Amino acid sequence: MIELIKKALNSVEADNWKILEKEVLSKELFFIRKELDMNRGKKVRKYTVTLYKNFEEEGVKYTGSATFELSPEMTEQELVSRFETGLLAASFVKNPYYPLVEPTDRIQPGLKSDFASKDFMEMMSGFQKAVFKYDNLNLGGVNSAEFFINKSDVRFVNSRGVDVSYKKYNGEIELITDWNENNESVELFQIIGFSDYCPELIEEEAKAQIENSRDRALAAPSKELKNINVILNTEALKEIMGCYVNQTNAQAVYDQYSRAEIGKVFQGETVTGDLLNIRLNPFMANSPKSAPYDNDGFPLSEQLIYKDGVVRKFHGSLQYTSYLGLEPTGTIRNMEVEGGSRTMEELRSEPYFEVVSFSDFLMNPLTGDFGGEIRLGRYFDGEKIVPVTGASISENLFKIHHEIYLSKETTQKENYMGPKILMYPKGHVTGV
């Protein structure tokens, strides 16, 4: 099909083009309690083509582009028709000039995963057994679970001579657990993403979620708390660190949304908490977002973006790094954050409110606003820990990040590797 697409491209006057070919094979299982509700399979091949048109107006160079998806059974005539329409659109898209990825001799390593050598159904068997391993209690357990395993073949070809490919793997489990106490049932929800065969990790996650569901069932409505240490868990921390990564993205800088300045401490002039150390690693093990190349076919490598709180580098696509006149990094979707100065035990040594599970934690990377309703929290009053529910928090990261503390202990959650918890003092928790 790629040859047919190239042939059709030759008949239109695109200055440049790129083709992304992706074939995904997947198997999916859907459980209600321990019974299988449905099994599914998928084989889908797609081609995404971008056409580029360079032009000049009043001495300024521009690059127009148009992107569209093609299906594998389109005829040459259909392809030519789509390309002609696309090229017409591209010629009216007036973006500043940017180059395409050029071929390189650099050899990128492939992604390592047990998925490569294991059969779909063999892995499904292991994952489903892991989810249900601790589902043997009377009052609660797994309500429902959905399993997805994908194996993909990805190939990039562009008009500059780039022709690279790699295999990509990812899995996902949507897990709902519940607990019945005094005729009242509560539930917790999470999606676990991975790219390696990891039944032990799934067992731990499922076990912890069942225990947290029990705690939620026993939780009392939260009262209002002021001036309290607030602790956020990995789920929220991942989103918060994503905000810092976003602030150093070349597009956010170019669009003037970012507050980041190279060489300056992002958290302000007087930081009394932990300083940020963040790097981007395209090859993070067991991350479903790992990739040796980005969607432009750019070869990716590790990038340090914050060192001791100082912004060291802006990162992003070839288009936007080119606009800023920076060394290109490509788009990397894994972040590694160094642990902080205190242990989890130290962060929990004074009265605190710890959020175990939000209804939906929201982090706005533009404004810094974050918050959400709390499905399960733990309140430590200095003497005992009590499970609570129903409260909510609403803060602005940019107003509190001069004093945030990250745990020394680290963990991995999908494309995030870093501290397990974050603590900020003087927090406000609304009560029920």
Add this chain to the structure above:
Amino acid sequence: MKVQMSQFLKQNKDNMKDLVNRLSADFAYVSILGSDTRGTTYRIKKNSTSVEDSFWNERGFVARVYNGTGFSEYSFNQIGDLDALERAIREIVTDDVGLLESDEISFLEYPVIEEDPIKDSFFGEIEIHPDERSPEEIISTLSSIYERGMGLSGNLINFNTVYDYAQVSKIFISGKKDLEQSYFWSTGTVVPIGKNEKGVKYAFKSYSGLKGLELLDEMKEGVENAVAELEMLLTADPVVPGEYDIICDPEMAGLIAHEAFGHGVEMDMFVKKRAKAEEYMNERVASPVVQMYDGARSAVEVSSYLFDDEGTLGTDTQILENGILKAGLSDLLSAMKLGTVPTGNGKRESFERKAYARMTNTFFGPGSDSVDDMISSIKKGYLLESYSSGMEDPKNWGIQCVASRGKEIIDGKLTGKVVSPVYLTGYVPDLLQNISMVSGDIELKGGGACGKGHKEMVKTSIGGPYLKTRGRLA
């Protein structure tokens, strides 16, 4: 003009029928849904324009087959080699099911789907198809909206202007059903982004409908309002957390409908015992002034269709009648499990995904109060306008809706002070039981998308009148 059926689906309809016939020799139920959604997204912002496929584009098929106990599905986008396709489907329906049985996995049992014979079709109508205009004209119109917006305030750092359209074509074939539909929707958004000493803020205004390029005229008219809203947000402070009398505008009311008793009555959640609503059918869950509806035939908006992604005809469902919970929304398999009549709410993110019970056009019905009377009845509270996101908790009836802004009301008057962001959280029945006033006119909008949990995005619209209630804000 009438929207035309996809040529791709028309050309492959015989293949779909042939595949159904081949598999029907061995399996008691076989259906195939063919989807072809084609659209383009135009984005204009500072120094950047993009033209790309709509997020909603898809072209492919999904086969559903009765495997002797329940149902298996296979998604694919190449239909030329029917022999290979038949082998692939049999591998899922027979081989995989056999492996799962040998792994001692028990199956939830379903009866075979019984269908009445039906052959029907629906073709929507729009005024202007984007293919009738050149990309230059569309980009030029959006650019003029962008430029007018940028010129309205010195605080603006950007003015994102987006037009997105999709022509949705579907064919559903089973032993007894032959259904075709093709309709067209457009959405538009303008997002002014501003910056001052308080930081970066943005406003959001959306437009939608079963419309074509004519939607651009509506977008042109909303530019001044969008920038005025941003100017207000730039002066906003956070809300002092607490419980307040609130008025929700139609967008915020729609979000509450969607999160409270939209997700809460999706009946696949009844099958999983994940929805508290199942225990409250025919009981009071809201104040007597509350009516609520959902359905592909309840309104004319972006989720109005003839049949859903399981071949069930769309309906008009009244969920709440005078505050009493009367009905839920079901996909076909959930209805079979629960012994109810399917409501035509079985929707897929795309042909690549499973069908779930999903909302279509969800809204509160009108009342007879005026907005002025609502404002003058409040001693201290907020008028909540627009929204950025919401989250459901059907099991425990928790709700989280984030309003873009709250306009302060003191002693029955708007003070001009604005708070943002505003998290409205609480217990669904408390929020709905406290609804005391409902305005007369309703508005629906379908600019966004709806997920189930954190995935499975589908197109829905939401709306309602202005509502006065009491809620916890943070």
